[in-house]
Amino acid sequence: MIEKTDLTHEKAVLIGIVTKEQGQDKLKEYLDELEFLTYTAGGEVIKRFSQNMDKPNPKTFIGTGKMNELKEFVDENEVGTAIFDDELSPAQQKNIEKILKCKVLDRTTLILDIFAQRAQTSYARTQVELAQYEYLLPRLAGMWTHLERQRGGIGMRGPGETEIETDRRIVRDKISLLKKKLETIDKQMEVQRGNRGQLVRVALVGYTNVGKSTLMNTISKSQVFAENKLFATLDTTVRKVVIRNLPFLLTDTVGFIRKLPTQLVESFKSTLDEVREADLLLHVVDISHPNFEDHIESVNQIMSEIKSNDKPTIMVFNKIDQYEAEEIEDDDLMTERTKAHYSLKEWKQTWMNKMGDNVLFISALNKENMEDFRRKVYEAVRDIHVTRFPYNSFLYPEYDKYGEEK
Helix, strand or coil, X not given: CCCCCCCCCXXXXXXXXXXXXXXXXXXXXXXXXXXXXXXXXXCEEEEEEEEECCCCECCCECCHHHHHHXXXXXXXXXXXXXXXXXXXXXXXXXXXXXXXXXXXXXXXXHHHHHHHHHCCCHHHHHHHHHHHHHHHHHHHHHHHHHHCCCCCCCCCCCCCCCHHHHHHHHHHHHHHHHHHHHHHXXXXXXXXXXXXXXXXXXXXXXXXXXXXXXXXHHXXXXXXXXXXXXXXXXXXXXXXXXXXXXEEEEEECCCECCCCCHHHHHHCHHHHHHHHCCCEEEEEEECCCCCHHHHHHHHHHHHHHCCCCCCCEEEEEECHHHCCCCCCCCCCCCCCCCHXXXXXXXXXXXXXXXXXXXXXXXXXXXXECHHHHHHHHHHHHHHHHHHHCHHHHHHCCCECCCCCEC
């Protein structure tokens, strides 16, 4: 499968709703991210639509009046794609396509499409293809109802299995085949991980587009693909890194995102095994992003889901060169001071202070504070290695053979 939706140069509109659980500010944040996703896929957003609702309309996601407004704009501006921020049900997608007469996507479809574009290796392509088919299966009825033979009358009695049932069986067989293929590759990768010897394993984790691959390139002097787009890296990259006299393995993993499709979490479980088996996590955060605290929470939630939230972790706040605090004029007595106005120094005195030495502020791109970064990573890896392999203390002249400081 793995066909990419061709959004290149296509005009797109974004649609979201404001609910009791999702306020106006939160919706703006999600739509900002959705616009970046659209840009990453190759589209151009020309307008956003939003509506206040208690819950999504079960038939068309948004109300009739807003749908008419959307339809009018799509027709007048020859919009090729309408993208909804939340996952649409098969019925909703079918109904909306009938009204708008254009391509209708939701956040999940868009993310799957970007993954399809970004997958470079056979393994990544297989993972994405599995996620696509699992997403497609419940939507076959909406896509292929014209093939069904369920109407009565002469000549309309089917041979026993309708076209839609045939399609479902083909897709289920394909899913089963892809799962077996992934199981085979997973076993091979498990053997590879087992053959990596006694080296300590360190994994870079974090939200998408926080600079993990740039940091990987800076530390390991490798050429991992890095770009200012979401999901620039899908394939897990492992490099042997040496800081001072201490070798360890460093892994760059796929970035996380809010509302990450469950199909992708499941199909990328082997990629996430690199995180599960890591001895130390470097949680990279884009501190220049206004909602970086939400990003941390999203990553921690996924880490909890894959049972890796109790691992030793160093918080690495990246992109300090791009951080800018909002300013308040001296004579402005109306504006309330919020976190948006914090300097980096003030941020360090917040909850970050409670993490002690396990917090670093760097710029991987400009190589700022990289010596502090290397020192901290060296100390953390050394402590793990000395605890696990005390008789390898020849690596550390300051330790005796029992791992005790001389």
